Structures are given as structure tokens and as C-alpha cells.
Amino acid sequence: MAEDKQKIVQVKHLKQYFNIGKPNEVKAVDDISFDIYKGETFGLVGESGSGKSTTGRSIIRLYDPTDGQILFNGQDISKIKSHGPQMKKFRREMQMIFQDPYASLNPRMKVKDIIAEGLDVHGLTKNSEDRDKRVRELLDMVHLNPEHMTRYPYEFSGGQRQRIGIARALAVDPEFIIADEPISALDVSIQAQVVNLMQDIQKDQGLTYMFIAHDLSMVKYISDRIAVMYNGKIVELADSDEIYNHPLHSYTKSLLSAIPVPDPEIEKTRQRIDFDHKSSFHEGQKLQEVLPGHFLYCDDKKAATFK
Amino acid sequence: MDKILEVKNLHVNFATYNGTVQAIRGVNFDLSAGETLAIVGESGSGKSITVRSILQLLAKNADINKGTILYHGEDLLKKSKKEMDAIRGNKISMIFQDPMTSLDPTMTIGKQVAEPLLIHNKVSKKEALGRAEEVLRLVGIPNPKERMNDYPHQFSGGQRQRIVIAIAIVDYPEILIADEPTTALDVTVQAQIIDLLKELQQKIGTAIIFITHDLGVVAGIADRVAVMYAGKFVEYGSVDEIFYNPQHPYTWGLLDSMPTLDTNEEDHLNSIPGTPPNLLNPPKGDAFAPRNKYAMQIDLEEQPPFFKVSKTHYAATWLLHPDAPKVTPPKGIQKRFSKFKKLGDNE
Known part of the structure; x- marks a missing residue:
């Protein structure tokens, strides 16, 4: 990663706890830090x-972070009020694509109204003609027939x-899009269509993506850098080729060894690596850069072995 | 058996x-x-x-x-x-x-x-x-x-x-x-x-x-694999035959639309265009034809029968008809073919 790359998102010691102080307290995100560079796809x-x-939802402020900072273009957004001009401005710059295309579209709204909702909220179009024109543009951009703008989602x-969902996210001209498992509910042949589309739009519009997924082969394909999360912590972060070719954390290794590969020869000879939670985590560990651009969750002693 | x-x-x-x-x-x-x-x-x-x-x-x-x-x-x-x-x-x-x-x-x-x-x-x-x-x-x-x-x-x-x-x-x-x-x-x-x-x-x-x-x-x-599309089997064979010697363009599409760990970001994923047909009115010919870039005129008119590839391997595509023109499958599939050849040589 080049040094002069501009950081669009900086997450610093983010913590997101639920049921704080109760017996069922959950440390869903437990002190994570990472940066996302402008124009890249960051896989989680x-x-x-x-x-x-939860990390994605905290960054886009669907939750109020328990602790830590989230800087977006240098400005701390972790504490801005959930209703107010600052939040409204921020919402235009960051958008989200959700996992379930069945649950994330209002079944009682026409497609054009779903897509234009953001335009309306932010007053981005002058009149209904202008609004329809923009919706047509957006539908065209995602390769849907603009004639279908008066249909309902069930069609x-x-x-x-x-x-x-992608057209809706693009409507307000965001800089940064968080895609939370955008393809895992889709069939294999359709997944590739959506991924290709997302990449084309990224090139056209100069977007930055955070791509959240559990499908590692697709994440590797689409991402420039990848962070691996386990138990609320980032255990490893590096360029995507580096993560796949030289994984350092035993959890990453175990995860990689479990990906099914559509090749019987590889499947017959594969060795799965088991991951032992207890022996991998102890006090004094943190995410640190052990090789250039390669971060590992480990203690200082272990980090020194890479020097 | x-x-x-x-x-x-x-x-x-x-x-x-x-x-x-x-x-x-x-x-x-x-x-x-x-x-x-x-x-x-x-x-x-x-x-x-x-x-x-x-x-x-x-x-x-x-x-x-x-x-x-x-x-x-x-x-x-x-x-x-x-x-x-x-x-x-x-x-x-x-x-x-x-x-x-x-x-x-x-x-x-x-x-x-x-x-x-x-x-x-x-x-x-x-x-x-x-x-x-x-x-x-x-x-x-x-x-x-x-x-x-x-x-x-x-x-x-x-x-x-x-x-x-x-x-x-x-x-x-x-x-x-x-x-x-x-x-x-x-x-x-x-x-x-x-x-x-x-x-x-x-x-x-x-x-x-x-x-x-x-x-x-x-x-x-x-041990064996059957590939299904629009209410029919389109290809079946042993696991090696389906993965290393696939014959139906739909099987090609499926195998090719998944990124492998050595797919580069520079090359686009090969997606299958379009969506499966509505089975309220199944198409007259091969149901996959509208999404198939290798489709011929006959695919739109008549459903292909199963053609024998080997004793255990059959595929329902007109491409296997003796009169069909030779087509070049996607690159990823050609790689699989060469693996199949190697397997055959070893046996």
C-alpha cells in the first residue's frame, strides 16, 4: 500500500458492547483499529x-459506539448526534447495501420511490421530472430496465x-459504501453478475467499498486488503494475496483450510487445520504490523520474531 | 453395482x-x-x-x-x-x-x-x-x-x-x-x-x-454428480468427469462463475447473463438457450436429448451432436480439460 494514499476511514480502538453492565453483556466489537484507503475495496x-x-453498522452509525473513534475524511463521526444536520450530511457520504434483498426493500413502495427516497430526503432533485430522470439513470447504471421503475419489489x-438496493445506495452520490454480505443470499450464477457490476461502478465513480462476507474466495477476488475478524477482534490484516499466500494467524490458516474448492483432486488431498481458541489468545496481545503492511494480533515477543 | x-x-x-x-x-x-x-x-x-x-x-x-x-x-x-x-x-x-x-x-x-x-x-x-x-x-x-x-x-x-x-x-x-x-x-x-x-x-x-x-x-x-436446470438434469457423470470434462454450457457457466483463489481481480468474473426461465411456461427448446452464448437455432426449437460422453457421463446439449460446430469453451474450462487429460494418462 503506497504511503501517499489518502485515508477515507480511520477506525481507532472501536468498541461496541451490548447489554452493558448486565450479566449478558456482549463485547461484539472489542477494541479494533484499522484504516481504509480512498478507492480501495476493504474486505472484512x-x-x-x-x-x-456490527463493525460495519457501527461505522455507518446504526449503533452508537461504546468507545473509540471513527474518523471519516478526518472528521470524528463516532459522536455526532443521530438527528441533526451533521448526521444528515454524513448519511449522504456513506451508504450501505444489505444482505437480504427480500427484507431490505419495502414491499409497498414502487421501485422508483425506493430508489428516490434518499434524493427526496436530501432535496437533490428539483421536480418530479428531474427525479424520474435520475431514477432512470440509476436503473440504467445497475443494468435494470428503466421502464420497470413503477413496479413493486415482488416483481x-x-x-x-x-x-x-445498489441503485438506492448510489442515488445520493456517496463516497463510501459498506456492503454487508451483498451476495450471500444469491445463486452462484447471479453472484458473479452482482460482483462484476459493483466493480464496474467502483471504477466509474471512484467509490471506496467495505465488503463484509464469509465467502473467502469471493472476498479475495474483490478486495485489495482483507481483515480477518474473530470473537470481536481483528486477528490479521494484510493485502489480499498476502493473506492467502502467507497467513500468519492460526485462525486465518484454519479458515483458509476450510474453504471448499470446486476441484476434486484438491478436495481429496486437503488437510483441514483445526483452530484452538485457548492456546491462541492470552493477555498482552494486540494487532501490530509484523511485516510491511501485514498486521497480526500477537504479543510483542511473537512480533519480534518477524524482525 | x-x-x-x-x-x-x-x-x-x-x-x-x-x-x-x-x-x-x-x-x-x-x-x-x-x-x-x-x-x-x-x-x-x-x-x-x-x-x-x-x-x-x-x-x-x-x-x-x-x-x-x-x-x-x-x-x-x-x-x-x-x-x-x-x-x-x-x-x-x-x-x-x-x-x-x-x-x-x-x-x-x-x-x-x-x-x-x-x-x-x-x-x-x-x-x-x-x-x-x-x-x-x-x-x-x-x-x-x-x-x-x-x-x-x-x-x-x-x-x-x-x-x-x-x-x-x-x-x-x-x-x-x-x-x-x-x-x-x-x-x-x-x-x-x-x-x-x-x-x-x-x-x-x-x-x-x-x-x-x-x-x-x-x-x-x-462420487457422482448431476447438474440440474429448470426442472431437468442437463448433465451427469462421475465427479471427475463433471469437474474436469464438463460438456454442458450451463455446467461451464457454473464452474466458471466461481472465483478460484488464483483468479485475478483484473479479469472479470464470467457470469451467466439473465435469469432462469419461468416454469409456468417452460421454453419449447433448451431451457438454458436464452442465457447460453453457444446456443444454436435448434436450441430454441427442440429440447436436446442426452448424448453419451462415456459409459458413466451424459450431457443434454446439442453441442454434442455430430453435426454441431466445434466451439471453444471458456478458458477456465479448458484448464479443467487439460487436467482431465492428465488424469486419463495416469490411469
Whole structure:
């Protein structure tokens, strides 16, 4: 990663706890720090319960972070009020694409109203003609037929609905999009369509993505850098090729060894690596840069072995 | 090999408000003792309906209007409800996709695992519970004796799926149908469950019909693979034949649209354009033709028959007709072909 790259998001010691002070307190995100550079795709992988979705939702301020800072273009957004001009401005700059294209579109709204909701909230179009024109543009951008703008979500397939979700996110011209498992509810042949579309739009508009997923082969394909989360912590972060070719953390190794590969020869000979939670975590560990651009959650002694 | 199940010319229709959906349009396959057959396809392709027809677990508006399902030579479709009850969960059992909803939340897991034995074998309750404990140990539930008295919510997703498997195998079925058994699970847990199924298969010798949309999982578990599209099988063969010598453009598309770990970000993923056809009005010709860049005029007019590729490998595509022009498959598929050649040379 080049030094002169501009940081669009800086997460510093972010903590997101739930049920604080109660017996069922959950440390969903427990002191994580990372940066996202302008124009890149930052992949966040982990299994269910690892805190990856919570991290995304904290960054876009669907939650109020328990502790820590989130800087967006240098400005601390972790404490701005949830209703107010600052938040409204911020909401235009950062958008989200959700996992379930069936649950994330209001079934009683027409597609054009779903897509234009952000335009209306921010007063981005002058009149209804202008509004329709923009919706048509957006539908065209996601390869849907603009003629279908007066239809309802149930008239579309899963892949098409996810395109509507993407058009909605793009409507307000954001700089940064968090995509939370955007393809995991889709069929294999449709997944590739949506991923290709997201990449084309990124190139066109100069967007930055945070791509949250559990499908490691797709994450590797789409991401420039990848962070691996486990138990509320980032255990490893590096360029995506580096993570795959030289994983350092035993959890990353175990995760990689479990990905099924569509090749019988590889499957027959594969060795799965088991991960032992107890022996991998102890006091005094933190995420630190052990090789250039390669961060590992470990203690200082272990970090010194890479020097 | 000994064929225990033969499905012949199966047709299933669903009556809906919009008309008749032709969900299964002539499916043929057989299953030999102890083997694993994987059926791959996208949602709506009919893979679940196919296996649910075997156990007659279809919705009320379903109509199996043609075909036979022979189990040891006897047509299951002609069995009475009572006769089917004796087979279901006993000789042929099923594992469902979602471990969160396929267990009874108000019943201890020990009782749930023992239930099929009590229903089918008329063993004593004590014996049944003893067997349940044994099977729970077999599927890897720690301290089964104590945990028998726990309820489903006290277990994780992976453990629940192990319990669902325990219920399915407690009677040592001859055929185990697994309908997307790992789709709801994390990759590391998925790997454990697949290893477990393979291990159990060796121990109790059951044949498995494994349904999934994940080709990676198929490569790891199947002996034979059938690819399904729009209510029909489009290609079937041994696992090596399907992965290294695929012939149908839909199989090519499926294999090619998944990124492998050495796919570069520079090259676009090869996606299959469009969406599957609506089976209210199935197309006249090859159902895949509108999405198939290799489609010819005849694909739009007439459904392709199965062409023989080898003794075990068949594909329904006009490209295999002797008069068809030679086409160049996608690059990723050509790589697979060269691997197939190497395999052949080694044998």
C-alpha cells in the first residue's frame, strides 16, 4: 500500500458492547483499529458472531459506539448526534447495501420511490421530472430496465432486487459504501453478475467499498486488503494475496483450510487445520504490523520474531 | 453395482393461482448402495422437489403426474400412506437445511433422536434412549449421556445439525437424503459436518443423495454428480468427469462463475447473463438457450436429448451432436480439460 494514499476511514480502538453492565453483556466489537484507503475495496471476513456486521453498522452509525473513534475524511463521526444536520450530511457520504434483498426493500413502495427516497430526503432533485430522470439513470447504471421503475419489489428476482438496493445506495452520490454480505443470499450464477457490476461502478465513480462476507474466495477476488475478524477482534490484516499466500494467524490458516474448492483432486488431498481458541489468545496481545503492511494480533515477543 | 433406487421419467407439477408450474420435467437417475450422488442446481431448479418426491414430502398443490420411483424394484409412488410411513425415517431418511427450525424446541434432544426408533422398531423406550446416546456420541456430541436431557436452544448451530444428522441415521437408513445440510453453517463448521457425513457413510454404509448449490462442497463429497436446470438434469457423470470434462454450457457457466483463489481481480468474473426461465411456461427448446452464448437455432426449437460422453457421463446439449460446430469453451474450462487429460494418462 503506497504511503501517499489518502485515508477515507480511520477506525481507532472501536468498541461496541451490548447489554452493558448486565450479566449478558456482549463485547461484539472489542477494541479494533484499522484504516481504509480512498478507492480501495476493504474486505472484512469472519464467521457468524465474529462482529464483522456490527463493525460495519457501527461505522455507518446504526449503533452508537461504546468507545473509540471513527474518523471519516478526518472528521470524528463516532459522536455526532443521530438527528441533526451533521448526521444528515454524513448519511449522504456513506451508504450501505444489505444482505437480504427480500427484507431490505419495502414491499409497498414502487421501485422508483425506493430508489428516490434518499434524493427526496436530501432535496437533490428539483421536480418530479428531474427525479424520474435520475431514477432512470440509476436503473440504467445497475443494468435494470428503466421502464420497470413503477413496479413493486415482488416483481423482481433476488439478483434484480440486489441491483435495486445498489441503485438506492448510489442515488445520493456517496463516497463510501459498506456492503454487508451483498451476495450471500444469491445463486452462484447471479453472484458473479452482482460482483462484476459493483466493480464496474467502483471504477466509474471512484467509490471506496467495505465488503463484509464469509465467502473467502469471493472476498479475495474483490478486495485489495482483507481483515480477518474473530470473537470481536481483528486477528490479521494484510493485502489480499498476502493473506492467502502467507497467513500468519492460526485462525486465518484454519479458515483458509476450510474453504471448499470446486476441484476434486484438491478436495481429496486437503488437510483441514483445526483452530484452538485457548492456546491462541492470552493477555498482552494486540494487532501490530509484523511485516510491511501485514498486521497480526500477537504479543510483542511473537512480533519480534518477524524482525 | 447394486441399484437400490431408480427414478424414471419423473414429472411434478404445482397448481398455483397463476397456472400450472412444471417444476420437474422428466428426471431420470439411479442410486447404488453406499455411493454419494450430488445434485447441483440453483434455487428453483427443482433439486429439492426431486428428492422430496422420493419421500412424498411435497406440498398439497403438488402433483406427481408421471414417472416411477423404484426402491428395490417397488414403486414408492404406488405405496399407501401407511407403507410410506414405514419407509420414511427408517429405510430412507432426510436431513434438512436449517438446523434452527428442524428440531422441536420443546422436546429434549434425547427423545427426539430416539423417536424414529420408537415409531418404527417398537423397541423398548430404554433401548431406544440407549441407542440415541450411542448415535449422539457417533456424531460428535460431547458428554451425550448428560446432554440427552438438554433442549435444542442449548446447542450451537453446528451441534444442532449434528443432532439432526443423529435423528436421520439412528435407524441406519439405506438412503440418506441431505438437502443443503451445510448451507446455513459457517465454513469451518461446514467442513466438520462434511467430514462427519463421510465418516458415517463408511461406518454404516448408507447411500447419500446430497443436494447443494455449492460446487466446492460437491467436489469434496460426491462420487457422482448431476447438474440440474429448470426442472431437468442437463448433465451427469462421475465427479471427475463433471469437474474436469464438463460438456454442458450451463455446467461451464457454473464452474466458471466461481472465483478460484488464483483468479485475478483484473479479469472479470464470467457470469451467466439473465435469469432462469419461468416454469409456468417452460421454453419449447433448451431451457438454458436464452442465457447460453453457444446456443444454436435448434436450441430454441427442440429440447436436446442426452448424448453419451462415456459409459458413466451424459450431457443434454446439442453441442454434442455430430453435426454441431466445434466451439471453444471458456478458458477456465479448458484448464479443467487439460487436467482431465492428465488424469486419463495416469490411469
